[in-house]
Amino acid sequence: MAAHQKIKNLTELGEILGKARQEGKRTVLCHGVFDLMHPGHILHIAAARKQGDVLAVTITPDRFVRKGPGRPVFSEKLRIQTVASLQDVDYTALNEWPTAVETIARLKPHVYAKGNDYTNPADDLTGRIVDEENAVRSIGGEIFFTNEESFSSSRLINQFFSTYPPQTEKYLKSFRSRYSADQVIDCVRGLQDLKVLLVGEAILDQYRYCTPMGKSPKETIVSTRFENEEIFAGGSLAIANHLAGFCKEVTLITMLGENTDQRRFIDSKLRPNVQLKAVVMKDRPTITKRRYLEPNFLTKMFEVQYLDDRPVPDAVEKDIRSRLEKCLEGHDFLVTADFGHGLMTKALREFVSSHGKFLALNTQSNSANLGFNTVTNYQRANFVCIDEPELKLAAARQYGDLHRLTDEVRRRIQVDAFLVSRGPLGSLIFSDHEPVVHTPALATRVVDRTGAGDALFSIASPCVYKKYPVEVVGFLGNCVGALAVEIVCNRDPVDPTLLLKFIKSVLM
Numbered sequence: 238m239a240a241h242q243k244i245k246n247l248t249e250l251g252e253i254l255g256k257a258r259q260e261g262k263r264t265v266l267c268h269g270v271f272d273l274m275h276p277g278h279i280l281h282i283a284a285a286r287k288q289g290d291v292l293a294v295t296i297t298p299d300r301f302v303r304k305g306p307g308r309p310v311f312s313e314k315l316r317i318q319t320v321a322s323l324q325d326v327d328y329t330a331l332n333e334w335p336t337a338v339e340t341i342a343r344l345k346p347h348v349y350a351k352g353n354d355y356t357n358p359a360d361d362l363t364g365r366i367v368d369e370e371n372a373v374r375s376i377g378g379e380i381f382f383t384n385e386e387s388f389s390s391s392r393l394i395n396q397f398f399s400t401y402p403p404q405t406e407k408y409l410k411s412f413r414s415r416y417s418a419d420q421v422i423d424c425v426r427g428l429q430d431l432k433v434l435l436v437g438e439a440i441l442d443q444y445r446y447c448t449p450m451g452k453s454p455k456e457t458i459v460s461t462r463f464e465n466e467e468i469f470a471g472g473s474l475a476i477a478n479h480l481a482g483f484c485k486e487v488t489l490i491t492m493l494g495e496n497t498d499q500r501r502f503i504d505s506k507l508r509p510n511v512q513l514k515a516v517v518m519k520d521r522p523t524i525t526k527r528r529y530l531e532p533n534f535l536t537k538m539f540e541v542q543y544l545d546d547r548p549v550p551d552a553v554e555k556d557i558r559s560r561l562e563k564c565l566e567g568h569d570f571l572v573t574a575d576f577g578h579g580l581m582t583k584a585l586r587e588f589v590s591s592h593g594k595f596l597a598l599n600t601q602s603n604s605a606n607l608g609f610n611t612v613t614n615y616q617r618a619n620f621v622c623i624d625e626p627e628l629k630l631a632a633a634r635q636y637g638d639l640h641r642l643t644d645e646v647r648r649r650i651q652v653d654a655f656l657v658s659r660g661p662l663g664s665l666i667f668s669d670h671e672p673v674v675h676t677p678a679l680a681t682r683v684v685d686r687t688g689a690g691d692a693l694f695s696i697a698s699p700c701v702y703k704k705y706p707v708e709v710v711g712f713l714g715n716c717v718g719a720l721a722v723e724i725v726c727n728r729d730p731v732d733p734t735l736l737l738k739f740i741k742s743v744l745m
């Protein structure tokens with residue numbers, strides 16, 4: 238059969254396999270991404286074909302490939318044509334779901350064939366092979382592990398099709414020689430027992446998508462047409478969600494306005510292992526940042542902030558402090574995400590600096606705080622994570638060597654590990670007993686930078702608390718940064734399973 242005649246949709250494939258079954262033929266199903274066809278795939282498919290009379294291969298569509306930024310390298314169209322051109326393949330179809338579970342139920346193959354890299358369920362980062370096994374069992378089929386020499390698309394892609402610039406490749410080569418994917422994955426899994434206390438401003442990020450139409454005839458402005466809007470749980474809410482993906486529990490102490498719709502929205506957006514302890518402010522709105530964007534390129538045109546950023550009144554300050562005091566005991570460490578919108582008063586800053594528990598600190602500079610909110614407002618932290626412009630503001634110097642600026646800032650705040658993130662240039666980590674660690678950015682596609690620094694802070698903080706090697710902190714930080722810049726604003730927290738898959742595919 239010509240290759241193009243083998244390509245079916247799932248409904249057609251279901252009918253073909255059903256007919257084959259009626260004719261007493263034994264049907265076999267393989268499923269996968271098949272991003273870079275290699276000898277291992279061909280041998281796997283040949284071994285699967287021997288298990289029956291008809292072999293169908295379903296392929297993960299581009300939108301469900303979860304191997305990290307830059308993947309798949311080859312589009313679903315090319316991948317399905319490649320699979321169809323193999324002699325041992327009778328039929329192929331694009332899957333309609335993220336996994337093969339529904340596909341198995343729909344196609345009811347006698348045999349479901351998996352490669353031998355899946356014989357040990359513990360190696361499967363998503364745990365889905367167990368679901369697939371159950372699906373096969375429920376239709377009375379059997380699972381067959383082909384025992385051919387295994388290659389890895391990811392390893393071959395890293396070797397021959399790197400999407401990274403030479404400097405980043407050089408970094409990865411050297412990092413891979415010191416840390417295996419399994420070691421780094423164990424580090425991420427090692428965070429799962431942590432209980433984190435977080436304090437900082439909750440923010441609602443609002444995106445209003447408007448298409449520019451043209452210049453208003455009477456005015457010197459471009460007029461736009463409203464299309465739609467989205468609201469995201471941002472600020473400390475986003476950080477709580479990121480942290481809760483990596484750690485066991487997060488308690489978030491923050492302030493909110495009285496609006497109950499907004500409160501319901503926030504409650505619906507927080508991960509189940511985030512406990513929200515919010516002080517409700519009578520005369521202040523929940524901090525909201527409304528941005529107007531061109532919808533196709535997500536170009537931001539204008540921003541309106543709804544906030545009252547004076548230091549919170551004494552009663553609220555006392556309330557926050559007593560909540561912190563009560564919670565500190567039951568948590569492993571404290572994260573302070575100070576957005577500079579009035580929550581972290583002088584007394585609260587002194588309190589978090591001096592209570593003696595491990596403190597991870599981020600102070601944001603933004604248009605509302607004009608650079609007044611610098612890390613030097615604190616006396617001490619175990620870990621500080623800020624971006625380059627924030628470092629320059631803290632040092633009150635617009636130019637100069639970042640090492641020197643960091644040294645100057647560290648004379649005014651006592652810090653053990655100091656991470657400076659630099660957007661597309663990655664990050665630098667300064668610490669007392671190790672040389673400076675430079676980690677290049679690992680992103681291949683930038684959709685929206687908003688929230689990237691918060692995501693990086695959220696993974697780096699528990700890693701520094703766990704005393705992981707500084708290099709691992711830098712690497713994991715930029716893996717998470719790379720995943721975060723693919724997410725529109727704070728639409729979703731970084732997916733921890735996707736992080737593990739990304740680690741596995743870049744470190745192969």
Ligand SMILES: Nc1ncnc2c1ncn2[C@@H]1O[C@H](COP(=O)(O)OP(=O)(O)O)[C@@H](O)[C@H]1O
Binds near residue numbers: 714
């Ligand atoms: N344009 C970009 N290209 C590649 N990676 C990026 C880009 N912007 C951000 N990142 C990733 O996100 C991390 C944090 O972003 P950064 O812009 O430094 O923080 P912030 O959002 O706080 O300003 C970077 O260290 C990097 O890993």
Ligand SMILES: [Mg+2]
Binds near residue numbers: 601624690691
């Ligand atoms: Mg930031």
